[in-house]
Every structure is written in structure tokens, then in C-alpha cells.
Amino acid sequence: DTAVSQTPKYLVTQMGNDKSIKCEQNLGHDTMYWYKQDSKKFLKIMFSYNNKELIINETVPNRFSPKSPDKAHLNLHINSLELGDSAVYFCASSLGTSGYEQYFGPGTRLTVT
């Protein structure tokens, strides 16, 4: 059974388009995250939700909008895609908000042309 799953795995799209990435976890965790890993391999947190409530919102353009319909799902919608948005986006989940191991999804490789 996949613990944290993301769809799609690959996404190639043109500048200016709007796209969504979906994430689901079946671990019963309360907290979910979105990370961006750029070409230099730095992994940076974007957002975190705890029980559907936004608790971390890093300095991210407001073209990025997360949505958590329930605590098992955290989606990421990106408007007006730019070349610089090309990266691997990882979803993760953890039991709680403080000091817990995070389990990562397989990543979504986004390429904006």
C-alpha cells in the first residue's frame, strides 16, 4: 500500500497555464506539507496543514494555492505557470506538527516550457 501518493508523477506544461497536483496519505497523519526541490537539489518547505488548517505558509508567490479538503488530502494549485516553477514538488505527511518523522510522496516533476 502506498503511504503518500501524488498525481501526476510528471507534468509538462506551457508558461501561463494553470495546473494542479494532488496528494493523498493513508497513514492517518494529521499534518501534511508541500516542498519544492529545485535544480540545485535544495528542498524547501512551501506550506503545511494540520487537520486542514494552514500552519506554515512560507514566502511563496500567491500563484500557489494549497487546499486541504480533509486531513488525508492536500492539493496544490498553481496559476499562471512560469519557467522558474520547474522543479520537483514533494508532498509529505507526519503524525503531528512537532519533531515527527515526515513521510514523503514520490514527487511530481513539473517542467514549464
Place this chain on the structure above:
Amino acid sequence: RKEVEQDPGPFNVPEGATVAFNCTYSNSASQSFFWYRQDCRKEPKLLMSVYSSGNEDGRFTAQLNRASQYISLLIRDSKLSDSATYLCVVTGAAGNKLTFGGGTRVLVKP
């Protein structure tokens, strides 16, 4: 200064040898420390947590030095399968946000 800094490597290690590398962090109030492992084009996975007293898991030993603000990872008897990028991860004072280092790449060769 970056919040979490690592030597990017690569560390080229003969099979069976020992390799060790450090990670420094800037926030003295950091609460929790971890080593994650990331294989090429895969997601990061927890390798081990790092406790104040140091801890060992098989061939892997992690140490924390709060005074000098660094953590270390030592791999003994390196296997080819240990080739990966090792990510140092530190939480903030509230413990709710993980900050990742850029990773140290290890290549174990026959």
C-alpha cells in the same frame, strides 16, 4: 549564513571503508535533528533521528554537538547501496518546521 549547511561532496568512498561528514546549523534554539537519505530521482526517506547523547543504528552513527552547532553522520563498512545523498534536517525552536541542508553526496565504489 544558511540555516543548515552541508559539504555537497561527492565523497568517493571505497567499499568497506568508513566515511563521516558534518552539517552545521545556525539556530541555537533548534529542537530536533535528523538525517534523511535521498536516492537519485527519489523521495527523501528518514535514515535516523539524532539524539543529544548520540545514537547508532547498525553501521550508522549520528552525533549532535550543540555547543558547536553541528551534527555528524558516520557510515562504517560502506556498501555500494549506501551511495546516495544524505540530507541533514533541523527543526526550528517550535519544532514544527523542517529545514533541509543541501545534502552531501556519497559514492561508494568497488
